[in-house]
Amino acid sequence: xxxININKYSYENKIxxxxxxxxxxxxxxITTLIGASGCGKSTLLRVLMGMETGAHGNIFxxxxxxxxxxxxxxxxxxxxxxQTPLLFPWKNIIENIKLAISKKKEIQENKTKNxxxxxxxxxxxxxxxxxxxxxxxxxxxxxxxxxxRALVLDTKAxxxxxxxxxxxxxxxxxxxxxxxxxxKETSKYAILVTHDVREALLLSKxxxxxxxxxxxxxxxxxxxxxxxxxxxxxxxxxxxxxxxxN
Amino acid sequence: xxxxxxxxxxxxxGLLLLFILExxxxxxxxxxxxxxxxxQVIDVLLSDWETILQNSYTTLTEWLxxxxxxxxxxxxxSICSFNSKLFHSIISPLLIISQSIPYLVFTPILMIWFxxxxxxxxxxxxxxxxxxxxxxxxxxxxxAKKEYHLVVEMLYIKPVNAFIHIYLPYALPGFFNALxxxxxxxxxxxALAELMGSESGLGxxxxxxxxxxxxxxxIAAVLIIVIISITSTSLVSLIRKKVVFWKTxxx
Numbered sequence: 001x002x003x004i005n006i007n008k009y010s011y012e013n014k015i016x017x018x019x020x021x022x023x024x025x026x027x028x029x030i031t032t033l034i035g036a037s038g039c040g041k042s043t044l045l046r047v048l049m050g051m052e053t054g055a056h057g058n059i060f061x062x063x064x065x066x067x068x069x070x071x072x073x074x075x076x077x078x079x080x081x082x083q084t085p086l087l088f089p090w091k092n093i094i095e096n097i098k099l100a101i102s103k104k105k106e107i108q109e110n111k112t113k114n115x116x117x118x119x120x121x122x123x124x125x126x127x128x129x130x131x132x133x134x135x136x137x138x139x140x141x142x143x144x145x146x147x148x149r150a151l152v153l154d155t156k157a158x159x160x161x162x163x164x165x166x167x168x169x170x171x172x173x174x175x176x177x178x179x180x181x182x183x184k185e186t187s188k189y190a191i192l193v194t195h196d197v198r199e200a201l202l203l204s205k206x207x208x209x210x211x212x213x214x215x216x217x218x219x220x221x222x223x224x225x226x227x228x229x230x231x232x233x234x235x236x237x238x239x240x241x242x243x244x245x246n
Numbered sequence: 247x248x249x250x251x252x253x254x255x256x257x258x259x260g261l262l263l264l265f266i267l268e269x270x271x272x273x274x275x276x277x278x279x280x281x282x283x284x285x286q287v288i289d290v291l292l293s294d295w296e297t298i299l300q301n302s303y304t305t306l307t308e309w310l311x312x313x314x315x316x317x318x319x320x321x322x323x324s325i326c327s328f329n330s331k332l333f334h335s336i337i338s339p340l341l342i343i344s345q346s347i348p349y350l351v352f353t354p355i356l357m358i359w360f361x362x363x364x365x366x367x368x369x370x371x372x373x374x375x376x377x378x379x380x381x382x383x384x385x386x387x388x389x390a391k392k393e394y395h396l397v398v399e400m401l402y403i404k405p406v407n408a409f410i411h412i413y414l415p416y417a418l419p420g421f422f423n424a425l426x427x428x429x430x431x432x433x434x435x436x437a438l439a440e441l442m443g444s445e446s447g448l449g450x451x452x453x454x455x456x457x458x459x460x461x462x463x464x465i466a467a468v469l470i471i472v473i474i475s476i477t478s479t480s481l482v483s484l485i486r487k488k489v490v491f492w493k494t495x496x497x
Contacts, residue, residue, distance in 0.1 A: 051399050079400070086397045089492040090415040100401040101410055135493040149401065 002077075002157060002189050006057035006068070009047055010214075015045055018055070019214040024206065025157060025189040030180065032192045032204035036241050040215030041114055041193045045159045048078050048191075061156065072136035079153040083161045085142035087134040093145055094130040097121065100149045115221060120148040123186065140171040147182070164199065176203055197237050209240050271376040279285050282462035288338065292464040295427055308364045309436045312371025313429060319372060320379030327380075328387045328413070338384070344377040365369045367439045367447075375428035382424040383417055390416035422486035429482055430475040437471050 002025040009018040017040045025031050035041050047068070055068040056069045061077065062212055087096050097117035106113055121127040124144040129137055135144070150158050163179070164172040180203055183190045194200055200207050207226065211218040218240060221233060262282045271283050278286065291298070323341075327334040349370055356366035390413040398408045440449025448467050455463035 049400065082396060086394065088394075088412060088415070089410070089494050090490075099403060099407070102402070131474065134494060153401065 001060075004048070004057075005059070006044070006047065006055055008057070009052070009055035016214045018047065019216045021057070021208075021215070021217055023191070023208050023217065023220075025191065026205060027189060028094040028184045028187050028198065029205040030160075030183055030190045030192050030203050031206040031208070032164075032200040033208050033210055034194055034197065034200045034217065034237060034241070035210030036212060037195055039212045041210065044162055044215055045080060045161055045191070045193060049080055050078075050161060074086060077155055078157050078159055079150040079155040080159040080161060081143070081146050081150050083162045083165055085134075085139070085207050087142055087145060089134050091127060092131050092133050093137070094121065096134070096145060097149050097152055100152050105152075105154065115224040116152060117148075120152045121145070123151060123182065124148040138171070140167055140175055143167065143175065144178075147179070151186065155183070155188075157191065158183070160190060160192045162194055163192075164196075165194075179203065195241075196243075197234050200237070201234060207237070209237055211240075248425065263396040279459040282465060287465045290460075290462050291469075294417050294463065294466070298448075298466065298470060301446055301448050301451040302362065302474070304444075305367075305433070305436055305440065305449070308367040308447070308472070309371055309433050311364070312368045312432065312436065313375060313425075315368065316372045316379060316428070316432075317373035317425070319376040320383055323376070323380040323383035324387055324417075325409075328391075328409075329386045332385070334388075341377055341381045341384075347380070350435055350438055353442050356439075357443055361465045362443055362445055367436045367444070370439050371432045371436055374432045375425075377484075378428050379421065379424045382420045386417035386420040387413050419486070419490050422482060422490065426482045426486070427477050430479045433475050433478060434471060 004021065004023050004025070006018055006021040008016050010016040021044065023031055023033070033041055033044065043052065047055045053068075057068050059066040059068075059077070066077070087093075088099070091099065093112065094117050097120055098113045101113045101116050105116065109116060111119075118127055118130060121130055124147055126137075126141060126144050126148060129141065134142060134145075146163070147158075160179075164175055167175065176199060192200070192203060205223040205226065207221040208217045209221075210216065210217045221237075225233065270285045271281060323337060327337050351371060353366060354375070356369055359367040360369065394408075394412050394416070397403075398412060403412070437447065437449045437452070440447035441453055442449075444450050448471055452464055452467045454459075455467065
């Protein structure tokens with residue numbers, strides 16, 4: 001289990017953007033953060049990735065405590081799948097993956113970068129397309145490659161920043177189920193950031209509803225809540241999100 | 247097949263115009279030193295090709311050395327300004343202003359400093375080419391950083407690798423566009439600089455022909471300059487196509 005507590009985070013000591021975040025992640029399961037657009041969800045992910053410094057709080061993983069003040073353990077804990085795949089058009093799929101593989105990993109696993117990359121592509125069922133270029137594959141496929149790219153970083157958890165937002169409804173549905181399966185298969189921890197209530201209900205075992213600026217966990221729904229009262233929950237979450245708009 | 251056909255009509259049209267011109271000039275009494283017959287120009291190209299080639303060689307050398315130095319200088323400036331915000335804030339406005347400077351007017355001064363040899367022409371080519379190249383290159387590198395720095399941070403890619411594998415390729419299309427324009431423009435500049443004083447070169451050939459009222463020779467020289475300019479831009483386009491092989495994904 002990974003427990004994340006962020007007491008406060010603000011840009012250059014001004015008004016806090018993030019407050020009182022307490023979320024827990026379980027192996028092979030997805031924890032969702034849901035909130036209206038612009039409520040600071042992406043900033044939260046950037047804090048976890050170590051791209052923003054100066055947050056107050058800590059992370060517990062296997063009895064180890066990581067403090068945000070000394071945030072050097074990022075490489076082993078979190079990797080990220082962005083909203084758009086952001087593949088490099090001048091590199092084919094396998095080269096795109098290889099760029100994320102470090103020398104250290106190559107030596108540790110005693111495999112070539114090629115083998116490691118191909119392995120990751122096999123997990124996301126894209127190994128047949130390894131030599132294609134990004135403009136030759138669909139957006140759904142590209143997003144799977146982006147997922148593979150996060151996998152080769154060997155982190156405990158994967159942060160998914162609205163990974164399905166730009167997909168069409170049909171592809172989104174297929175990829176959502178696919179993602180659920182892959183997270184289970186690879187025993188990763190995962191945080192999904194979304195503003196789609198149905199997506200949250202479909203994929204996650206824990207839903208944290210965020211209120212607006214500063215981003216703060218307003219209500220947490222556990223797996224029991226999600227299993228038992230599906231219908232009411234949707235209304236519930238929507239009303240909370242709607243309340244923030246007004 | 248289609249490509250050949252695409253070029254057939256314009257070329258045919260051009261040749262037809264020349265043929266008509268030849269006929270008209272033969273019938274009328276326009277003196278040769280004002281408008282020479284197209285056939286006379288061809289005759290010059292066939293009989294005087296050795297001198298023309300020697301002079302072209304000089305101009306080509308000046309120009310090629312200049313282009314290579316300009317690319318290196320442009321690359322150097324943009325890498326510096328990519329890595330240092332201070333350097334960028336100093337150099338960027340200067341580069342933009344430098345776009346409005348007609349470098350050709352510096353030639354007489356350059357000649358006093360560097361003599362009649364190829365040096366002042368090389369420097370002129372470097373001046374005309376390196377600034378537009380570095381301006382475009384540094385803008386594109388910074389744009390690349392804006393677009394891809396998230397991935398670079400996300401994947402923990404080292405800065406050197408990020409530059410070589412991500413930022414530089416992103417900037418290549420713009421670099422080739424800048425090169426294409428400067429390449430054709432700078433060859434003319436080099437030839438014009440030779441007009442102001444030089445030991446050899448196409449400009450010198452042009453000047454000598456003018457002094458003896460050999461308009462046919464002048465037109466031949468101009469023709470060579472035009473052909474080299476066109477060839478160089480097409481060559482850059484061709485290299486661009488080979489190097490920048492990728493298409494930006496539609497998504």
